Amino acid sequence: MFQPGADPGSSFPELLKRVGLASASGDSAGDLSVPHATTCVALRYTDGVVMAGDRRATSGNLISHRSMEKVVQADEFSGVAIAGAAGPSMEMVKLFQLQLEHYEKVEGGSLSLEGKANQLSMMVRGNLPAALQGMVVVPIFAGYDVRRGSGRLFTYDVTGGRYEEHDYVATGSGMLHAGTAVKIGWRDSLDRAAAIALACRGLWEAADADSATGGPDALRGIYPTVATITAAGWTRVADSELATVFESIATEVRAR
Amino acid sequence: MTMPFYVAPEQVMKDRADYARKGIARGRALVAVRYAEGIALVAENPSNTLRKISEIYDRIAFAGVGKYNEFDQLRVAGVRAADLKGYQYSRDDVDARSLANNYAQILGQIFTHEMKPMEVEILVAEVGITPEGDQLFHILYDGTVVDERHYTVLGGDAEAIGGHMKEHFADGQPLEAAVRQATTALAGTERTLTANDLEVALLSRTNGRRCFRRLSDDEVATALAG
Numbered sequence: 001m002f003q004p005g006a007d008p009g010s011s012f013p014e015l016l017k018r019v020g021l022a023s024a025s026g027d028s029a030g031d032l033s034v035p036h037a038t039t040c041v042a043l044r045y046t047d048g049v050v051m052a053g054d055r056r057a058t059s060g061n062l063i064s065h066r067s068m069e070k071v072v073q074a075d076e077f078s079g080v081a082i083a084g085a086a087g088p089s090m091e092m093v094k095l096f097q098l099q100l101e102h103y104e105k106v107e108g109g110s111l112s113l114e115g116k117a118n119q120l121s122m123m124v125r126g127n128l129p130a131a132l133q134g135m136v137v138v139p140i141f142a143g144y145d146v147r148r149g150s151g152r153l154f155t156y157d158v159t160g161g162r163y164e165e166h167d168y169v170a171t172g173s174g175m176l177h178a179g180t181a182v183k184i185g186w187r188d189s190l191d192r193a194a195a196i197a198l199a200c201r202g203l204w205e206a207a208d209a210d211s212a213t214g215g216p217d218a219l220r221g222i223y224p225t226v227a228t229i230t231a232a233g234w235t236r237v238a239d240s241e242l243a244t245v246f247e248s249i250a251t252e253v254r255a256r
Numbered sequence: 257m258t259m260p261f262y263v264a265p266e267q268v269m270k271d272r273a274d275y276a277r278k279g280i281a282r283g284r285a286l287v288a289v290r291y292a293e294g295i296a297l298v299a300e301n302p303s304n305t306l307r308k309i310s311e312i313y314d315r316i317a318f319a320g321v322g323k324y325n326e327f328d329q330l331r332v333a334g335v336r337a338a339d340l341k342g343y344q345y346s347r348d349d350v351d352a353r354s355l356a357n358n359y360a361q362i363l364g365q366i367f368t369h370e371m372k373p374m375e376v377e378i379l380v381a382e383v384g385i386t387p388e389g390d391q392l393f394h395i396l397y398d399g400t401v402v403d404e405r406h407y408t409v410l411g412g413d414a415e416a417i418g419g420h421m422k423e424h425f426a427d428g429q430p431l432e433a434a435v436r437q438a439t440t441a442l443a444g445t446e447r448t449l450t451a452n453d454l455e456v457a458l459l460s461r462t463n464g465r466r467c468f469r470r471l472s473d474d475e476v477a478t479a480l481a482g
Contacts, residue, residue, distance in 0.1 A: 015339075094343075
């Protein structure tokens with residue numbers, strides 16, 4: 001137990017500092033070749049939000065992982081999608097998930113969606129020294145705001161700047177292609193199926209034009225990670241459903 | 257120079273124990289009981305916001321009776337210890353036994369070294385992957401740890417409540433039966449308790465990663481109506 005003045009409250013990162021377990025960020029050497037994670041998109045639809053991310057991680061010109069999970073559940077009503085250096089990204093997401101759960105348990109209630117977004121912003125800012133040495137982490141945060149009754153999207157820059165997006169957002173090396181595809185197809189009245197198809201279309205276009213983004217891999221049965229977040233919480237879209245979606249995209253592209 | 261009066265250590269310990277017991281006996285009691293899919297925790301608690309039962313980790317719950325600020329302090333210490341251990345090693349390495357030992361040390365330390373012992377009794381419950389793995393650790397104000405198999409009673413009037421539980425407990429019973437049983441045990445012979453007077457939470461094997469779940473007043477009422 002802590003003395004009143006030294007008590008870390010409900011902050012898990014602060015608790016790690018108190019017990020001497022916080023990672024020393026910024027100590028890493030300059031020119032490391034670390035695996036990088038790539039294209040993620042998120043968009044709002046009538047019931048909430050859809051998040052999608054490809055599965056490829058690259059190290060320079062090599063593919064280092066084919067089945068990386070870049071879209072992960074943060075808590076019941078939110079998720080994070082990450083682009084950037086794989087190691088720091090994964091650590092950040094792990095710490096973020098822990099912080100949300102830790103807060104919930106200590107305080108007896110969840111943070112507001114806005115509060116979660118700000119928390120992530122602080123973590124991205126904390127990574128700035130490492131980012132300056134090439135270990136950039138740029139996440140997307142999306143969730144269902146239970147108080148407002150709608151889906152919300154947040155994007156970040158390297159310095160921890162937090163920007164709320166209304167309709168859709170993309171990040172990573174293929175963000176330009178994915179973002180453009182989603183921008184053209186986005187409507188205010190998208191339903192679940194259309195929103196998933198649009199997110200997949202974005203990833204397809206990114207994979208088509210960006211070497212660091214992986215497409216659907218029917219041969220190995222690896223499909224992008226796609227999830228919806230609604231009033232019912234986080235739900236991962238099944239691979240079988242994604243297989244059908246990508247099959248119809250392929251058919252359409254073939255018929256051009 | 258004045259000399260302090262000599263007081264025998266036995267007397268000091270006895271006085272402290274009496275003090276703690278008195279404080280605990282003033283509060284309302286709490287029952288934890290196993291059912292087919294996990295462990296049900298039922299507390300008599302008229303407050304809807306100040307909780308006696310709460311989540312510590314994926315499979316572990318905490319319950320306390322006695323002085324609220326004191327067991328709440330212990331609860332937060334437990335959440336911290338569990339989250340730190342899970343972060344440092346793995347989620348599977350967080351277990352109720354080591355947490356119970358931690359609590360026993362804290363309580364024992366305070367009982368012997370501080371002016372005033374903590375007026376609390378706490379419970380650390382862990383739901384196993386199979387019913388055989390269910391664990392209940394009941395920790396007293398002086399750091400004594402008791403490990404119970406099927407049910408445990410915390411707080412004042414524990415003997416009468418425990419007697420009722422002993423008579424009616426059945427291994428593998430459904431949730432509703434367990435909640436009813438705990439409620440009648442808490443109520444005793446002269447009262448009836450309604451959903452409003454109770455705080456009920458579960459550690460359920462069927463709940464996914466985080467086994468802890470609170471029951472709403474409506475759910476409790478349905479269970480009690482049987």
